[in-house]
Amino acid sequence: KAGVTQTPRYLIKTRGQQVTLSCSPISGHRSVSWYQQTPGQGLQFLFEYFSETQRNKGNFPGRFSGRQFSNSRSEMNVSTLELGDSALYLCASSVNRGGEKLFFGSGTQLSVL
Amino acid sequence: AQKVTQAQTEISVVEKEDVTLDCVYETRDTTYYLFWYKQPPSGELVFLIRRNSFDEQNEISGRYSWNFQKSTSSFNFTITASQVVDSAVYFCALSESKGTGANSKLTFGKGITLSVRP
Numbered sequence: 001k002a003g004v005t006q007t008p009r010y011l012i013k014t015r016g017q018q019v020t021l022s023c024s025p026i027s028g029h030r031s032v033s034w035y036q037q038t039p040g041q042g043l044q045f046l047f048e049y050f051s052e053t054q055r056n057k058g059n060f061p062g063r064f065s066g067r068q069f070s071n072s073r074s075e076m077n078v079s080t081l082e083l084g085d086s087a088l089y090l091c092a093s094s095v096n097r098g099g100e101k102l103f104f105g106s107g108t109q110l111s112v113l
Numbered sequence: 114a115q116k117v118t119q120a121q122t123e124i125s126v127v128e129k130e131d132v133t134l135d136c137v138y139e140t141r142d143t144t145y146y147l148f149w150y151k152q153p154p155s156g157e158l159v160f161l162i163r164r165n166s167f168d169e170q171n172e173i174s175g176r177y178s179w180n181f182q183k184s185t186s187s188f189n190f191t192i193t194a195s196q197v198v199d200s201a202v203y204f205c206a207l208s209e210s211k212g213t214g215a216n217s218k219l220t221f222g223k224g225i226t227l228s229v230r231p
Contacts, residue, residue, distance in 0.1 A: 003157075033217050043204065043221040056218050088156060097217050099146035099165060099208050104158035 002026065004105035006091050012111045018079040021108045025072050025093030032074040033102065034066060037088040046089075049074055050097050078110075086112045115140045117207050119222035126195055127230050133191045134225050136205030142166075147181065147188045148206040148219065158204070164188065195229045202226050 005024040013019050025032050033056075034046040045058040049068035066076040072093070078085055088109050092102035116139040126132050138147065149161040162172070164181050171180050176196075180189045192199055206219040 031217050033219075035219075035221075042223045043206075043219075045218045045220070048217045050217075058218070090156075090158065092158070092217075094217055099163070100217070101148065101160045101163050102158075102217065102219065103160065104150075106155060106157040109156075 004091055004093050004103050006089075006105035006108050008108060009106065010109050010111075012113060013081050014113050015081055015083060017081050018077060019081060019110060020075055020077045021089055021091075021110075023074045023076075023091030023093075023105060025074070025091075026103055029093035029095050029103070030072055031094045031097050031100075032068055032072060033092050033094075034074070034076050035090045035092065036060075037090060037107070038086075043090075046076065048097070055097065081112045083112050086110060115142075115145075115207050115209055115220045117205050117220055117222035119205055119225050121225045122223070123226045123228070125228045125230065128197060129194050130229075131191060131193050132195050132227065132229075133189055134203050134205075134227070136188045136190070136222060138186050138188065138205070138207045140207060140209055142209045144209075146208040148208070149179070149188075149190050150204045150206060150221075152202040152204065152224070154201075161190070161203075192227075195227075197229050197231055200227060200229045 031050045033048040048056040068074045088107045090107045092104045094100040118137045145166045150158045176193045178191045202224045204224045205222045
């Protein structure tokens with residue numbers, strides 16, 4: 001069974017640009033959540049999607065958005081990139097919501113210059 | 114607000130030593146879930162164990178064991194006879210079950226970098 005797939009693996013952008021990251025969950029998983037990992041702040045929750053609806057959102061500005069498609073695949077978008085957005089963005093999936101173990105992808109390493 | 118504290122930041126041991134990773138959590142919920150994840154250099158977080166707040170039974174799985182104590186809000190993880198391949202960053206995490214139902218949001222600790230030397 002294929003794991004959680006995130007593309008691209010690496011991205012380099014400049015300030016002010018926007019970026020879209022993609023996540024394909026494990027087949028049969030309906031919940032997808034996103035996390036940002038930085039050396040300073042650690043792992044922080046961005047948002048969670050289930051059945052194409054955002055169910056939970058972390059404390060991030062509105063520049064961070066996401067969506068989930070009917071096949072459970074998810075994308076997250078960051079507009080007007082700032083230097084501080086440089087991070088490893090991790091996607092995780094689970095069968096359902098609520099206390100289940102999350103399966104993580106290898107992440108997208110975003111560098112903003 | 115929920116919080117996870119991993120007071121240890123870096124631990125270095127020699128192969129075959131036992132090592133315990135500490136985790137202390139804070140939550141106002143009576144129903145919650147605790148997790149340990151491992152992050153090797155490849156970056157992918159690997160699930161190790163999950164415990165719900167009603168299950169204080171400690172467990173041993175091969176070289177791994179867990180000690181969950183609600184009285185002290187601790188969920189510690191021990192590796193017995195450590196190996197070089199255990200070198201990674203280990204994260205403790207907490208998921209609450211709020212009034213609207215359980216969710217998949219995890220609050221992570223800062224992580225502990227474990228280095229196992231041959």
